[in-house]
Amino acid sequence: MTGSLTQPDLGQVRTWLQEIPDPEVPAVSVMDLGIVREVRWENDELVVAITPTYSGCPATSVIALDIEAALRAKGLEHLRIERRLSPPWTTDWISEEGRRKLEAYGIAPPAERAGDSPSPFDRFLRKPLVVACPRCKSENTHRVSEFGSTPCKAQYQCRDCLEPFDYFKCI
Amino acid sequence: MTDRKEWPLWEVFIRSQHGLAHRHVGSLHAPDAEMAIKNARDVYTRRNEGVSIWVVKASDIAASSPGEKGPLFDPANSKVYRHPTFYEIPEELGHM
């Protein structure tokens, strides 16, 4: 029995989770992405609730496994991963920290909030979405393809520095 | 029957509130994809059934032929090792 006798406080657990990278975008952690929805103690069992970025996301089981392994390494024996599908994950849950990390990694973070659906006036009058280049910050960019390396990303290119980059679509 | 054109048939897939994947719910007629999605919203989500809609032209669906059911699906029957229940794990190890 190597488990700690005292329960680590939840803040501590969150700090540990902060170090677990997302398997698909290793630059950001599962906390940054807002995949971890809740951490709580149920008597002596630690429960970590996670919401997959999209249902059927193949990375979900990997994430669950990573979390389990990391926390066990910290000496936590009794833990359970709870999958939470509702409400569905949205890019609105990516933290400010996460957005900064995405950009530093070369992925443009979502340009708008999914929560407030754009006015039909804006859409009809085609005020185009402004996606800034994560490298040179130019707003003179264009979409190359609706789909990037993963379904949640689109491919863009900067017209100024010519950098091709992924844009994290807003869902 | 004259050969007059009819709005094409679309198959509708809806992801329900708590469902995992999009599920086929039925079909409808619409002149184009945009209208097909909107019609699907009005036809198949009148009771708050969905959060996401896919439509695909029925004529664009390639389907397995029912007569080939045997060759297509039977071979999978013999690959029991693909199922987790195939393996016996000592009970003391707990969940794996």
Next chain:
Amino acid sequence: MNEQEALFEYLLRLGDNALILGHRLSEWCGHSPALEEDLALSNVALDLIGQTQLWLNLAGEIEGKGRDADKLAYLRDARDFRNLLLVEQPNGDFAMTMARQFYFDAWHYLQLQGLTGSKESRIAEIAAKSLKEVAYHLERSRDWVLRLGDGTEESHRRMQAAIDDLWMYTGELFEADEIDRTMIQAGLGPDPSALQESWLDLVRATAEEATLALPQPGWAQRGGKRGIHTEHLGYILADLQFLQRAYPNAVW
């Protein structure tokens, strides 16, 4: 007219617009160009009937004379209705219905958007709920303006005729009267004239994409907001109110 009286009148306008247009759209049920459209038009009508109940119940509450949405809808005469002339115009052909809907939806969206900022929280709440519904109405009516405008020769001709015919009823949407001004000052509702530019932007861009020519600004028909209607409203009410009038005091 004090602020409360003005607010009552103002709520009647909101409720009556929804009621009368909902009534018109429900006339299509079973007669649409395609089954899918029967379902869609009914959905829009159902949204509008729901909005009617919310606005008119609130109006009755503000008035404080024990009238609820049903009493207001079923027991007022035409001169006491406050809806815009646009919404009471007959369905005509499908192009006419869709042109009327598009003109109205575009304005309705902006109006509701303004109302979400109302200082009266109940107004803001109803507006926020309705706004989502109307965003979808606008999508659909705009879709049809595009499809009919840029469809076949016949549909183009019909849609052009419809937007021409109804144009003179759109001026009223943006005119502010004493009641509007009271609402603006009290922070209860938006300035109708401030909505016109956005409305025109969208209507112009849509007409252009639909290969339609927008009429020149001209003489506007007005009066609905004050209870001076076209002849059509009387027939709508004869239909709408028949049972309540024929069997006074019955409960249904």
Next chain:
Amino acid sequence: MYAQMVKTGVDRIQSSEEMSPEERAFQERIDADIKIEPKEWMPEAYRKTLIRQISQHAHSEIIGMQPEGNWITRAPTLERKAILLAKVQDEAGHGLYLYCAAETLGVSRDELMEQLNSGKAKYSSIFNYPTLTWADIGAIGWLVDGAAIMNQVPLQRCSYGPYSRAMIRICKEESFHQRQGYDIMMKLARGTPEQKQMAQDALNRWWWPSLMMFGPSDADSVHSAQSMKWKIKINSNDELRQKFVDQTVPQAEYLGLTVPDPDLRWNAERGHYDFGAVDWEEFYQVIAGNGPCNRQRLRTRVKAYEEGRWVREAAEAYAAKKAARAQAKAA
């Protein structure tokens, strides 16, 4: 029922020995409650009978929108208006599901519509009666939807996959239809004397046509026997009619209304109600096109269809133009 007297094109039931190997395998699947799916082999008579039955059902939903649609603009309260509109809208939806189910059998909706519009296709006799008062809306919900549900619930188990799935969806959505009808009747039965009179009058006029919905006795019908063997018909007409009477009479009593049948009485021995003879001559006349509203209903449907033609064509033309533009841009 919504599909009455569906012909199967057979004149007697084949024995197992007479069947071809395919037919035998087909019948064995049905006997084993395995669903038949669209592209699988099926006897031509099965396919044709299903098209007839499903399209009759669909046509009934669509024509059925008219008698109730009559009262949407005149509904007595905003809530009643919304409920009725939602109900008639559901009927459009159900027609649509059923046309789609029929389309899986290789017939287009346009073809089916044309059959309806030309008077060639049948729909339920019940919708050729007029709705004269608001109580008729209550009576339709209570009696007509009540009768329809009786038939539709077992059809959820029918042998053809798409039809069965459409039925499941329809039954789920229809569960409120009968209740709202009964609710209208309750309000009227407990209302003013005029309202009560209105309710009784509606029951008087709709009772017999509702019993006719189940169709004449098919105890000796080879078509019914064949359909039941194929599991596209589950119960006999008489069985369902009896069930309907047994269920409905106590409901009428609860409302304080009188069922217009002097011969109606409880038969303790049978454990069922005995009831009077249905006027089948009237039924055949209505089916043949001589009901009070046949011509009117068909004319209204044809008008909507013809007047919608330019709209459907325009949307089609627009889609084609848009696709061509997208292609030109890509090239």
